[in-house]
Amino acid sequence: MVEAFAVASGKGGTGKTTSTLALGMALAEDHDVTVVDADTGMANLLFHAGLNDATVTLHDLLVEGADATVDDAVYDRFGMRVVPCGTSLAAFQAADPERLRDVVATLAADADVLLLDSPAALGSKSAVLPVVLADRTVVVLQPTIPALSDGLKVQEYARSYGTETAGTLFNRVRDDGGIDRVIDRAERYFGGETLGVVPESDDARSARAAGEPLLAHAPDSPASRAFREAASRLSVRDGASGTVADRFRSAVVPDDV
Amino acid sequence: MKIPDGDLLRSRVVGDLGVTLATALERRLTGYAVVEPQDAVLLGDETRGVITFTEGVPVLAYCTTSDRGGADALEDVRGPGPYSVDLYELDRSALAAAHEADGLRVSPGLPAERLTDDRDLVTRTRDAAPEDRLGGDDTDAVESFLDDESQIEAIREQAREEARTRAEEWGLTDALEES
Numbered sequence: 001m002v003e004a005f006a007v008a009s010g011k012g013g014t015g016k017t018t019s020t021l022a023l024g025m026a027l028a029e030d031h032d033v034t035v036v037d038a039d040t041g042m043a044n045l046l047f048h049a050g051l052n053d054a055t056v057t058l059h060d061l062l063v064e065g066a067d068a069t070v071d072d073a074v075y076d077r078f079g080m081r082v083v084p085c086g087t088s089l090a091a092f093q094a095a096d097p098e099r100l101r102d103v104v105a106t107l108a109a110d111a112d113v114l115l116l117d118s119p120a121a122l123g124s125k126s127a128v129l130p131v132v133l134a135d136r137t138v139v140v141l142q143p144t145i146p147a148l149s150d151g152l153k154v155q156e157y158a159r160s161y162g163t164e165t166a167g168t169l170f171n172r173v174r175d176d177g178g179i180d181r182v183i184d185r186a187e188r189y190f191g192g193e194t195l196g197v198v199p200e201s202d203d204a205r206s207a208r209a210a211g212e213p214l215l216a217h218a219p220d221s222p223a224s225r226a227f228r229e230a231a232s233r234l235s236v237r238d239g240a241s242g243t244v245a246d247r248f249r250s251a252v253v254p255d256d257v
Numbered sequence: 258m259k260i261p262d263g264d265l266l267r268s269r270v271v272g273d274l275g276v277t278l279a280t281a282l283e284r285r286l287t288g289y290a291v292v293e294p295q296d297a298v299l300l301g302d303e304t305r306g307v308i309t310f311t312e313g314v315p316v317l318a319y320c321t322t323s324d325r326g327g328a329d330a331l332e333d334v335r336g337p338g339p340y341s342v343d344l345y346e347l348d349r350s351a352l353a354a355a356h357e358a359d360g361l362r363v364s365p366g367l368p369a370e371r372l373t374d375d376r377d378l379v380t381r382t383r384d385a386a387p388e389d390r391l392g393g394d395d396t397d398a399v400e401s402f403l404d405d406e407s408q409i410e411a412i413r414e415q416a417r418e419e420a421r422t423r424a425e426e427w428g429l430t431d432a433l434e435e436s
Contacts, residue, residue: 122419125427132432145402149412156416160424162434178396180366180383185403189413197370199328222332222371229374 003237004104004114005166006038006134006158010150012120014140015171017045018204020117021078021213022224023138023169026231028079031112036083038100038116038130041092043085045117049077050211051084058085061103062095070106078216083107097126101133113236120150122157131158136166138234139190143170143182152189165191169230172200196230198223258319258326260307260355263288263345270295272339275373280344282313282382288346294336306334308368309352314386315368316352317361326361331371365390 007020017037024035037045037058046054056072075082083103108114118130118137131137137158141151155165168190173179183194199222207217215224266288271277277290289309305321319326320333356362365386366379373379383391403409424430 122423125429128423128427128429132429143396143399145399148399148403152409152412153416153419156413157420160417160420160434161429161432178383178391178400180380181391182396182399182403185400188406189403189409197376199370225374 002108002111002114003136004108004116004134005234006116006118006130006137006163007140008118008131008137008154008158009120009140009147010122010152010154011142011147012042014120014142014147015198015204016120016140017048017117018208018214019138019140019169019171019198019227020045020115021048021080022215022227023231023234024080024113024115025078025213025215026228027113027115027234027236031236032081032110033079033113033115034074034081034083034107034111035115035117036104036107037085039119040085040095040097040100040126041119041121041124043087045082046084046087047211048208048213049075049082049084051075051077051082052211054084054086058083058100058103059088059091059095060086062097062099063091064094064096064099070103074107078213081107081111095126097129100126100129104133122154128157128161131163132161134158134163135237136164136192138166138195139168141168141170141186141190142172143179148186155190159191166234167192167195167230169195169198171198172204173197174200193233195233196226198226198230258307258317258355258358258361260289260309261347261351263347263351266344266346268341268343270339270341273373274338274340274342275369275375275378277340277342277344278308278315278369278373278382279375279378281310281315282378282385285313285385286310286344286346287312287349287352288344289352291343291345292334293341294334295339295341296336304334304336306330308363309355311349311352311356312385314365314382314390315363316356317358318363318368319361326358327363328367328371330361331363331368335372 024033056068060068116130119127121127139151201223203218203221207214292306307319309316318330320330323333366383369379
């Protein structure tokens with residue numbers, strides 16, 4: 001079985017990459033999890049996962065005529081399979097986003113859960129592809145007007161492609177907010193359930209600096225506990241991996257960016 | 258922090274501090290709880306925390322061992338359990354002086370959020386809290402934004418249209434859901 005989730009937010013700074021790796025590590029306790037940095041234009045997952053020195057990344061798989069295999073770009077880290085993306089602008093420009101579907105289809109064969117760390121943007125084909133290809137989205141929000149507004153937009157984009165919202169995650173929440181009153185109202189508009197409320201945490205910053213996912217760096221911090229609880233609310237649906245792979249391969253994606 | 262002695266209501270060992278917080282909430286307790294992680298008792302360590310309540314809603318948290326307050330105190334007290342807990346009743350006026358210590362204050366739902374896995378208890382606590390203890394101006398603005406259904410619908414409609422227009426630009430029309 002495999003289900004692909006796009007971890008998305010319309011706005012940067014919501015802690016999407018931290019969330020992706022945290023959900024991935026928590027889900028990896030019961031599932032085979034593969035995490036892909038699908039933010040090919042602003043990749044940063046490699047820094048969070050201590051893969052700064054990765055020799056082969058997703059970029060190498062997206063370039064026409066590349067001789068790297070998907071396996072070359074997969075790194076076993078923190079109980080997950082991690083596919084980082086490089087940060088070179090030239091490599092991004094040379095990359096053919098169409099190839100992402102083949103890469104994801106190949107990865108689907110060996111995973112229960114695929115998490116696609118998606119770009120905090122909707123302005124290009126490569127930015128939108130993760131929500132086009134995923135089964136469902138996890139929308140990462142903050143209790144602010146810009147974050148909620150952009151979260152609504154990314155949800156509508158995803159729904160336009162038949163990708164429903166699995167749930168929302170309120171991240172970087174400060175102590176003094178009336179978060180429950182915000183959640184009560186937000187739930188009217190967002191699909192799925194509110195998976196969790198993750199407090200703002202210095203641990204997330206120090207984890208990033210240490211090149212470790214939050215759950216590895218500070219497993220007992222309130223933020224880590226909240227992420228684990230959120231992951232436990234995310235019920236993974238059974239999908240035959242062959243079906244998912246076929247769906248990715250047959251997604252209609254022409255080659256001009 | 259100095260709190261006058263209250264009347265001991267109950268003294269027991271609990272596996273989950275949610276029990277204590279729920280008890281205080283249900284009794285609409287004005288008073289305080291003294292919490293000692295049981296492992297600290299066994300090890301002879303003296304980690305001890307105090308959480309005060311007004312009508313069942315937490316007001317401040319303080320850890321006597323680390324001398325830290327607020328969210329930090331909750332972090333210091335939190336452990337795998339069990340905890341030894343004494344619950345005291347005390348007059349609101351007797352708590353007033355202590356409750357002026359802003360640095361020790363917690364938002365109403367924070368103890369339940371940090372010390373339990375019980376979202377429902379967080380919600381019930383916030384529901385019981387007086388309006389002036391919930392949120393600030395930012396929250397009010399966010400609430401107003403979300404209450405304006407026509408504005409939200411306009412954002413969604415615009416996003417749907419944009420998604421379709423761009424799908425044509427990017428040749429993704431075939432991947433669009435029929436509508």
